[in-house]
Structure formats: structure tokens, C-alpha cells
Amino acid sequence: MTAPDPRSWLYPTPRGLYCAPGDFYVDPAVAVPRAVITHGHGDHARPGHRAALATPETLAIMRARFQDMPDTRQQGLKYGESLKMGEVEVSLAPAGHILGSAQAVLEWQGQRIVVSGDYKRRPDPTCPPFEPVPCDVFITEATFALPVFQHPSDIGEIAKLLRSVATFPERTHLVGVYALGKCQRVIKLLRAAGWDQRIWLHGSLLALCRLYQEHGVDLGDIAPVSDAILETFRGAIVLAPPSAIADRWSRRFADPIPAVCSGWMRVRARARQSNAELPLIVSDHADWPELVQTLKDVGAPRVWVTHGREEALVHQARSMGIEAEALHLAGREEEGA
Ligand SMILES: [Zn+2]
Numbered sequence: 001m002t003a004p005d006p007r008s009w010l011y012p013t014p015r016g017l018y019c020a021p022g023d024f025y026v027d028p029a030v031a032v033p034r035a036v037i038t039h040g041h042g043d044h045a046r047p048g049h050r051a052a053l054a055t056p057e058t059l060a061i062m063r064a065r066f067q068d069m070p071d072t073r074q075q076g077l078k079y080g081e082s083l084k085m086g087e088v089e090v091s092l093a094p095a096g097h098i099l100g101s102a103q104a105v106l107e108w109q110g111q112r113i114v115v116s117g118d119y120k121r122r123p124d125p126t127c128p129p130f131e132p133v134p135c136d137v138f139i140t141e142a143t144f145a146l147p148v149f150q151h152p153s154d155i156g157e158i159a160k161l162l163r164s165v166a167t168f169p170e171r172t173h174l175v176g177v178y179a180l181g182k183c184q185r186v187i188k189l190l191r192a193a194g195w196d197q198r199i200w201l202h203g204s205l206l207a208l209c210r211l212y213q214e215h216g217v218d219l220g221d222i223a224p225v226s227d228a229i230l231e232t233f234r235g236a237i238v239l240a241p242p243s244a245i246a247d248r249w250s251r252r253f254a255d256p257i258p259a260v261c262s263g264w265m266r267v268r269a270r271a272r273q274s275n276a277e278l279p280l281i282v283s284d285h286a287d288w289p290e291l292v293q294t295l296k297d298v299g300a301p302r303v304w305v306t307h308g309r310e311e312a313l314v315h316q317a318r319s320m321g322i323e324a325e326a327l328h329l330a331g332r333e334e335e336g337a
């Protein structure tokens with residue numbers, strides 16, 4: 001049997017990436033009848049689907065963000081389990097990006113396409129590591145797909161933060177983190193580096209931290225800033241959304257040092273825009289060497305590149321003998337880089 005043209009059964013539409021023989025969308029940009037969701041970030045998980053399939057963790061995140069989703073029929077699929085949707089066999093493999101993040105593995109007529117969503121390759125104590133799945137077509141993100149993006153060690157970046165705390169014990173370190181994924185990973189990194197004091201949180205970060213704790217991710221002593229009584233926050237570490245570290249909210253702290261944890265802190269202009277005195281490069285996305293390594297590990301003869309800087313990675317893949325092209329999808333504005 002000759003293999004089908006992969007574009008004949010999985011292709012971009014204005015609503016998102018559509019799988020025709022399964023009659024579902026993967027990470028659609030709008031509400032659809034049936035969706036497979038790779039992970040809980042806002043550019044992938046949206047409210048209002050009639051039916052959604054994802055890992056149980058991702059469904060829990062979606063319920064937390066979208067008022068419980070009573071009108072969405074929710075189907076949890078654990079890593080490694082599979083089921084049929086229409087004619088298509090669907091399974092989910094770990095993506096190493098955030099809690100619950102998965103690659104959607106789709107098989108039809110002897111052909112396997114992997115939609116990896118967002119991923120990274122370095123260890124993250126909040127989720128299982130990315131699992132390379134051999135496939136015929138690999139769809140990869142390209143958020144940091146330029147050779148200049150080589151993320152430093154996250155342990156080293158957290159050490160910088162703790163050195164600054166030791167150097168300025170009278171001041172508050174106000175650390176900007178995205179609420180989903182980055183926040184919990186930074187807390188785990190701080191714990192692993194020996195910071196066992198209470199970590200204070202902007203109120204908007206609390207719900208997802210509690211959700212991670214309910215899923216077995218031990219974050220130690222955390223509390224919202226609003227719970228503080230007679231607390232000076234001197235020498236304290238306070239986590240907040242990046243937008244809060246320079247706004248009115250930050251004025252309550254003692255001479256704060258604003259920091260931001262993001263892959264984008266590698267870009268000087270972005271670091272300056274963020275008002276971070278202490279830019280820390282901690283990313284939940286693969287950097288350039290990880291992207292290239294992943295193309296080797298999955299060994300797909302075809303790669304579709306989306307979600308960022310497609311051209312450089314397409315060029316790189318072609319130089320490795322891979323048939324590569326950009327896949328232009330609607331509705332992608334990266335959350336939580
Ligand atoms: Zn993401």
C-alpha cells in the first residue's frame with residue numbers, strides 16, 4: 001500500500017490544524033466540535049469546544065482557567081494510552097514543556113504524524129521529559145529557532161538570583177514569571193538550590209500553583225502576598241506576573257529588585273522592555289541545539305515548522321536531508337516562553 005500524502009489528511013485551516021479522517025482539530029484557534037489539546041497555554045488551549053481530548057493534567061488546567069468548562073465534553077488520555085477518533089489512532093507522548101504537556105501522535109493508513117506542540121529537552125521537575133517518537137512527519141515549534149538562542153543552564157540562572165539575594169539582603173527580589181509552567185518550575189529550581197524559605201506569590205499565581213501541588217508537584221512553603229502580616233519582605237523572593245513587577249503593585253515592597261525569568265531575556269531589547277534589572281534566561285522551549293537534536297532523534301523524513309522563526313529551522317532541516325516546510329497556523333501568540 002502506498003502511503004497517503006500527509007497533507008491530504010492533516011492540514012491548516014482558518015480554525016486550526018485539521019485532521020480530516022479523524023474529524024478533529026489539534027490546538028484550534030477557535031471553539032470547534034472536537035479538539036485535541038497539546039497543553040494548557042492560551043495559544044493552544046481555548047475555551048468553548050464541544051469536546052476536548054487531552055491529558056488529565058491539561059484538562060484540569062483548562063478547567064481552572066475556563067470556569068470548569070461545563071459545556072465541554074472532556075476526555076482524558078494518559079501518556080502512552082491510545083484511542084480511535086474516527087479512523088485515526090490518537091495517543092499522547094510527554095513533551096517536557098509544562099505539567100500535562102503532550103505531543104499528539106496521529107496514525108492513519110500506516111502513516112504517523114507527531115504534532116509536538118511546544119517542547120523542551122532539558123529536565124524539568126514539574127513534568128516528565130520529552131519522548132522522541134519516530135514518525136513520518138514531525139511538526140515542530142520554532143519559538144527560539146535561531147542559532148543565537150542557546151539557553152544557559154537553568155541552575156546557573158537561579159544561582160544568579162540567589163547571589164543577588166545574598167548581596168542585597170535588605171531588598172525584595174521581585175521575579176516576573178508566567179503563571180502556568182514557569183512559575184512552578186522556578187519554585188522547584190529554587191527549592192533544588194536550597195532556598196527553603198517561604199516564597200511569596202502575587203495572588204494571580206496561586207490557583208495554578210495549588211493545581212500543581214494537587215498533581216504531586218511539591219512546591220514547599222508558598223503563600224500569597226495578601227496573607228502577609230507584619231512582613232517587611234526584606235530579603236524575600238516574591239513571584240509575580242511579568243506585567244506586575246513594574247506596576248503600582250510593586251510599590252509595596254522594600255526597594256525591590258525586578259527580575260524576569262524568560263527565554264526572551266536572551267534578547268537585550270526584550271530584557272530592557274521588561275524593566276528587569278536582573279534578566280534570567282529560563283525557558284520552557286527548546287533552544288537551537290535542542291531543536292536540531294530533536295530532528296535527529298525523531299528521524300522523520302519530513303518536518304513541518306510552525307510557531308515562530310520557521311525559515312531558519314526549515315533551512316537547517318533541509319541541510320540535514322529532511323524535506324521541510326513552514327506550516328502557517330492561525331492564532332499563535334506565544335504564552336509563557
Ligand atoms: Zn506553551
Ligand SMILES: [Zn+2]
Binds near residue numbers: 041043117118334335
Ligand atoms: Zn505555544
